[in-house]
Amino acid sequence: MxxxxxxxxxxxxxxxxxxxxxxxxxxxxxGIHVGGYGELHYNDVVYDANGEETAGTLDFHRFALLFxxxxxxxxxxxxxxxxxxxxxxxxxxxxxxxxxxxxxxxLKQALGIRAGLMLVPVGIVNxxxxxxxxxxxxxxTVEETLIPSTWSESGVGIYGNTSSGxxxxxxxxxxxxxxxxxxxxxxxxxxxxGFKSSTANLALTGRLDYQFNHNxxxxxxxxxxxxxxxxxxxxxxxxxxLDKANLNLAEIHAIYETERFEARGLLSYSHxxxxxxxxxxxxxxxxxxxxxxxxxxxxxxxxxxxxxxxQQLYIFGRYGSFDTQYTTKAIPDNPEFHRTDxxxxxxxxxxxxxxxxxxxxxxxxxxxxxIRQLNLGVAYEF
Numbered sequence: 001m002x003x004x005x006x007x008x009x010x011x012x013x014x015x016x017x018x019x020x021x022x023x024x025x026x027x028x029x030x031g032i033h034v035g036g037y038g039e040l041h042y043n044d045v046v047y048d049a050n051g052e053e054t055a056g057t058l059d060f061h062r063f064a065l066l067f068x069x070x071x072x073x074x075x076x077x078x079x080x081x082x083x084x085x086x087x088x089x090x091x092x093x094x095x096x097x098x099x100x101x102x103x104x105x106x107l108k109q110a111l112g113i114r115a116g117l118m119l120v121p122v123g124i125v126n127x128x129x130x131x132x133x134x135x136x137x138x139x140x141t142v143e144e145t146l147i148p149s150t151w152s153e154s155g156v157g158i159y160g161n162t163s164s165g166x167x168x169x170x171x172x173x174x175x176x177x178x179x180x181x182x183x184x185x186x187x188x189x190x191x192x193x194g195f196k197s198s199t200a201n202l203a204l205t206g207r208l209d210y211q212f213n214h215n216x217x218x219x220x221x222x223x224x225x226x227x228x229x230x231x232x233x234x235x236x237x238x239x240x241x242l243d244k245a246n247l248n249l250a251e252i253h254a255i256y257e258t259e260r261f262e263a264r265g266l267l268s269y270s271h272x273x274x275x276x277x278x279x280x281x282x283x284x285x286x287x288x289x290x291x292x293x294x295x296x297x298x299x300x301x302x303x304x305x306x307x308x309x310x311q312q313l314y315i316f317g318r319y320g321s322f323d324t325q326y327t328t329k330a331i332p333d334n335p336e337f338h339r340t341d342x343x344x345x346x347x348x349x350x351x352x353x354x355x356x357x358x359x360x361x362x363x364x365x366x367x368x369x370x371i372r373q374l375n376l377g378v379a380y381e382f
Contacts, residue, residue, distance in 0.1 A: 031070030037381040038063040039131040041138070047372040056374075060086050062131070064099070074106045082150070098194065099152050109163075114171070115156040117194040121169040121207035122221040123147040124253050124266055131379035132355045135298050135316040135347040138375060141339070141363070142292045142320045145186055146268045147251065153203070154194045165211035175201030175225035178245060178278050179232070183285035183337055186324040187247065187270070196234025201226045218254040223247075227278070241281055245274035260300040262314075267293035268322075276330045287337070288329045292322020294341070311351075316359075317344040335367035345375075355379045 044056030064082040071077070080100040102116025119127055125134060125143040129150050134140070143149050157171030174197035180190035192198065202225070209219030227245035229236040249270035256263045268291070272278065275288040298316035302309055320341040325333050345359025357377040364370045 031072075031076070033068045033070070035066040035382055036064055037066075037130045037132070037379070039137075039377055039379040042374075042376040043137075044374045045371050046374055047370075049368060049370040066100075076104045076106070078102060078104060099150055108160075110160040112159050113156070114159060117152055117154050118157075118171065118173075120151045120153055120173070120205055120223065121171070122151070122205065122223050122249065123149070123251055123268070124255070124264060125149050126151050127207075130381045131377070132349070132353060132381050135296065135314055135357065136318060136343050136345065136359050136361075136375070137357045137377035138343075138361070140266075140294050140296070140318065140320055141341045142266065142268065142294045142322045145188060145324065146270065146290050146292045146322055147249075148188045148191050151191055152193055153191070154197050155203075167209045167211075168207065170206040171204075173203045173205060174199050175203035176227060176247060177201070177231035178227040178239075178242060179230045179282050179284070181227075181247075181272065181278065181282075181284060181286045183287055183325050183331075183334060186287070186290050187249075192231065192234075198229070198231045198234050198236040200229035200231065200236030200238075215258055216254070216256045218252070220250065220252045223249040227272075227274075230282075239281060241277045242274060245272075245278055247272050260303060262298045263296070265293065265295040269326075275328075279329075279331055285325075285331050285334070287323070287325035287327065289327040290322070290324050291326040292320065294318055294320030298347070312349040314347045314349075315345075316347060318342075336365045336369050338366040340364050353381045 039061050041059050041061045042056055043059070045054055062082055062084055063086070064080055066080045068076060068078040078100060079098070081096065082099050083096045098117060100117055100119060102114050102118050105113040107113065121127055123143050125139050126147055126149050139149055153173040155171045155173030157169065159169040161167045174192050176187055176190040177192060178190065181187050182189060203223065205221070205223040207219065207221040209217060211217045225247050227247060228242050229238050247270060249268070251266060251268040253266040254264065270290045272286055272288055275286055278286055296316060296318040298314045300312045300314050302311055302313040318341070321339070323338040325337045342362040343359050345357065348356045357375070357379065359375050361373045361375060363373065
């Protein structure tokens with residue numbers, strides 16, 4: 001029955017979007033706007049230090065539809081629904097999730113108000129998750145673990161842009177569930193993502209970006225969540241041992257790009273107050289702090305081969321390193337949780353909205369785990 005309900009819900013949501021998109025061309029002047037993105041992945045582990053042999057897999061990893069409506073020149077609605085892994089029959093099959101659904105009041109350029117389900121404004125990829133905005137087939141591992149991707153939450157806040165190049169966001173949101181924090185995945189399993197989100201643990205988050213010139217942008221973001229209550233599907237329970245528990249996460253990032261070259265980097269650090277109490281309560285080996293970062297370099301080779309073309313062929317490389325148990329308290333430090341990611345490959349853009357990707361990924365840890373993986377991908381955005 002549960003599986004049938006999932007399928008009915010999925011069908012109704014997709015039908016809803018099909019109905020809405022039917023009159024789009026006829027009502028364009030009424031403020032309706034529709035978009036989407038998706039990506040097909042082929043992953044093949046060609047080497048495993050443990051000797052495991054598996055066949056390559058094809059996975060339509062994400063299919064997202066975006067719908068918005070401009071009520072007038074300052075009030076709008078924006079939403080995003082994402083289907084992962086195409087199926088919902090089993091827990092491993094995939095999920096359909098509402099990633100964004102919020103009202104935007106653009107009072108002026110320097111001040112706007114948003115309320116609803118929004119992306120948490122932390123990191124590079126989480127705020128620009130479309131697959132043609134990064135060069136690798138898979139998202140950077142640092143931004144899938146230390147900064148969950150895609151990470152959204154219900155809340156309210158303000159944003160704005162200034163003529164000097166400074167932009168900001170600040171939101172009050174539902175916080176994290178301490179019972180979901182663990183040593184391997186950090187806070188990834190602790191996010192509520194707007195699903196019956198309890199406000200027993202509240203979060204504050206903010207972001208600043210400054211565009212120094214046409215080529216260079218740098219910024220920083222911060223996220224704080226209290227962790228006093230355990231949360232399961234919206235039901236919260238106060239835990240006296242966690243009275244002083246909280247999480248502070250900060251990251252800095254920078255992007256430099258010209259017509260042919262791009263460099264981007266990110267550094268993230270988070271600290272878990274009362275980590276010992278959290279581990280004593282839930283036995284999940286959470287690290288007291290987490291640290292990681294990555295650097296990506298990319299260069300468009302195609303103008304050298306065909307100067308008149310508007311197509312692009314990037315050769316790129318990325319180095320990333322992160323540790324979800326950077327420091328520990330009263331638990332052993334697991335070397336498998338100190339991981340590195342070397343990725344290099346090619347990304348071909350026949351047009352800006354479509355990408356064909358191929359890369360080779362070397363994933364290692366300070367322990368014994370090491371794999372090498374070939375990735376191929378097709379990505380689009382409209």
